[in-house]
Amino acid sequence: xxxxxxxxxYSILSQYxxxxxxxxxxxxxxxxxxxxxxxxxxxxxxxxxxxxELRGLGVGQYLIREKEIDNSKIRSATGLMICMSWGLAAxxxxxxxxxxxxxxxSALAIILWIMVPAFILAPFTxxxxxxxxxxxxxxxxxxxxxxxxxxxxxxxxxxxxxxYSYYGLALGILTGAIVECLSMxxxxxxxxxxxxxxxxxxxxxxxxxxxxxxxxxxxxxxQSIPDLVLGKVTTxxxxxxxxxxLGLILFINKILVLAVKPVVLPHLSKVxxxxxxxxxxxxxxxxxxxxxxxxxxxxxxxxxxxxIRAMFGDQWDFAVPIASILALWAIFQSIHYFSSQALLAVKxxxxxxxxxxAIFTAxxxxxxxxxxxxxxxxxxxxxxxxVVEFVINTYVVKMVLxxxxxxxxxxxxxxxxxxxxxxxSLLFLTSIYDIEGNNAWLSLAxxxxxxxxxxxxxxxxxxxxxxxxxVQMAQKLFIKT
Numbered sequence: 196x197x198x199x200x201x202x203x204x205y206s207i208l209s210q211y212x213x214x215x216x217x218x219x220x221x222x223x224x225x226x227x228x229x230x231x232x233x234x235x236x237x238x239x240x241x242x243x244x245x246x247x248e249l250r251g252l253g254v255g256q257y258l259i260r261e262k263e264i265d266n267s268k269i270r271s272a273t274g275l276m277i278c279m280s281w282g283l284a285a286x287x288x289x290x291x292x293x294x295x296x297x298x299x300x301s302a303l304a305i306i307l308w309i310m311v312p313a314f315i316l317a318p319f320t321x322x323x324x325x326x327x328x329x330x331x332x333x334x335x336x337x338x339x340x341x342x343x344x345x346x347x348x349x350x351x352x353x354x355x356x357x358x359y360s361y362y363g364l365a366l367g368i369l370t371g372a373i374v375e376c377l378s379m380x381x382x383x384x385x386x387x388x389x390x391x392x393x394x395x396x397x398x399x400x401x402x403x404x405x406x407x408x409x410x411x412x413x414x415x416x417x418q419s420i421p422d423l424v425l426g427k428v429t430t431x432x433x434x435x436x437x438x439x440x441l442g443l444i445l446f447i448n449k450i451l452v453l454a455v456k457p458v459v460l461p462h463l464s465k466v467x468x469x470x471x472x473x474x475x476x477x478x479x480x481x482x483x484x485x486x487x488x489x490x491x492x493x494x495x496x497x498x499x500x501x502x503i504r505a506m507f508g509d510q511w512d513f514a515v516p517i518a519s520i521l522a523l524w525a526i527f528q529s530i531h532y533f534s535s536q537a538l539l540a541v542k543x544x545x546x547x548x549x550x551x552x553a554i555f556t557a558x559x560x561x562x563x564x565x566x567x568x569x570x571x572x573x574x575x576x577x578x579x580x581x582v583v584e585f586v587i588n589t590y591v592v593k594m595v596l597x598x599x600x601x602x603x604x605x606x607x608x609x610x611x612x613x614x615x616x617x618x619x620s621l622l623f624l625t626s627i628y629d630i631e632g633n634n635a636w637l638s639l640a641x642x643x644x645x646x647x648x649x650x651x652x653x654x655x656x657x658x659x660x661x662x663x664x665x666v667q668m669a670q671k672l673f674i675k676t
Contacts, residue, residue: 212337213344214450218506220348221446224364225507227355230435236361237438238298238426239306240368241419243287243313258325266388269322274391276318284314298426302361309365313372318391320376323383335382342378347371413551414535418445420562421573428566437570440517443503444525447495451488451529474596477537478606479660481530485610486661488529490650493618495522497625498642504635520574526614527581530607531588543595550591557583609660613653620649 225233258264258272288311295304327336351367359366421441425434495502499518503511538547558580565576592598624645630638654662 212341214446216341216344216348217449218446220352221442222506223352224355225439225511227352228360229432230439230510231431232361232435233438234422234426234431234433234435235300235302236306236364237422237434238300239294239303239310239361239365241422243307243310258322258329264329266386267392269326270388270390270392272325273318273322273388276321277391280314280317284311287311287314300431306361306365309362310368313369316372316376320372320379323379323387326384326387327382339375339378339382343371343375346374413548413555420559421577424562424566425570425573429570433570436511436514437517437573439503439507439511440499440514440570440574441521443499443506443514443518444492444495444521447491448488448525448529451484451491473537473541474598477533477592477596478598478602480533481603482606482610482660483664484532485530485607486613486654486659488532489526489610490614490617490653492522492525492529493614494621494642494646495519495525497618497621498630498638501630501635501638501642505639517570517574520571521577524574524577524581527578527585530585531592534588534592537592538595541595546591546595550587553587554580554584557587609657612657613650613659616653616656617646617650621646 258269287307291304291307294307295301324336324339327333347367347370350370351363354363354366357363418441422434422438425437496519499522500512500515503515503518507514535547535551538544538550558577561576561580562573565572589600589603592603593600621642624642628638628641630642651665653659654665
């Protein structure tokens with residue numbers, strides 16, 4: 196348990212330090228770049244992020260989940276990742292001009308070409324990273340990602356200040372990838388083979404990788420659908436505005452959820468290998484993470500104006516209603532955020548892939564139908580797709596893990612009460628305090644302490660499962676033993 200606790204600590208440190216650096220970078224870049232410039236890069240990054248999910252072909256998750264691994268499996272995994280990531284690099288390079296023609300933005304081709312080398316480096320970053328995660332060595336991963344984040348954000352700001360515009364964003368990503376590759380291999384586990392094997396790639400590894408990468412691809416594509424659809428039917432400015440509203444929600448999601456996500460699959464896989472109940476571990480996970488996530492998204496629904504104004508400046512005010520609506524989507528989407536990890540832990544990757552296909556299809560249909568009616572209509576389409584996603588995940592978890600629907604609902608009731616109390620109290624505050632008329636930072640200084648106190652009191656009042664954990668954390672931070 197101490198090893199898991201240390202892994203969680205360093206995973207949280209990694210994510211929060213990266214997000215702290217990222218928020219500073221985003222705030223600076225939002226004032227240096229126009230919505231149209233952000234819109235152009237949003238399309239390119241959406242395409243490359245999709246390819247990023249495919250390039251590993253689930254190799255990392257395979258090495259983490261396998262009960263026993265040896266040098267032969269590691270070499271085969273390296274060979275498979277080289278084939279996939281280098282093949283995608285060639286595909287992106289060859290199709291860049293066609294993508295630019297499709298969106299009638301010649302800059303897209305150059306942006307894509309700049310980001311291609313990151314795919315060449317991917318196998319030499321992904322393999323050692325997976326081996327470190329398998330053994331819960333998150334201290335080393337924390338150091339690597341911190342260095343890469345500093346390099347990526349710092350170089351991006353410098354490139355933009357030098358006048359490289361959206362090209363600077365791509366150059367910053369490439370710089371971060373180079374630093375991450377070099378530093379990750381400094382911590383490469385001793386004895387890890389460098390040479391790949393292409394003849395020893397097993398069919399089971401490929402099958403697993405296809406399902407996992409396909410599922411991850413659909414997850415990322417689901418988030419990128421608005422940018423890609425709006426990029427074709429509207430202007431780059433509107434793409435940038437929607438991307439900024441969605442980006443705020445995803446940024447908060449990273450702060451709240453992604454800190455523990457890297458640990459979830461290794462932990463659940465370990466639980467499964469040792470014969471303990473994955474269902475109990477998963478139910479405990481969604482109860483705890485929903486207590487931290489759902490009330491925050493409910494708050495953003497009401498106070499997105501000062502958050503966006505403080506972070507990005509007044510040129511992004513039109514993104515406020517988008518973020519407010521998308522906060523509702525995030526509530527439904529976040530509850531079963533770890534369902535895919537749970538399915539992988541119990542070796543149900545085919546079910547995981549089928550689930551993601553259904554979720555992706557629902558979101559694509561909703562967004563395509565809503566796109567002609569404006570940005571807010573697209574945001575509401577995301578909310579509808581979030582409800583569908585919640586229903587699908589609820590029944591898949593019931594089918595695979597044996598967690599009945601009423602068990603899940605009963606377990607989540609305390610969180611719903613906490614969220615309702617927090618939302619109503621914040622609604623009262625915003626009715627007597629003008630959050631749009633006052634300085635954004637002053638509004639946040641008033642809202643944040645008030646919301647946190649109400650949230651904590653609500654957790655205590657309903658005797659939420661998260662309350663003892665918060666008390667324990669506070670004791671460790673503030674009470675000397």
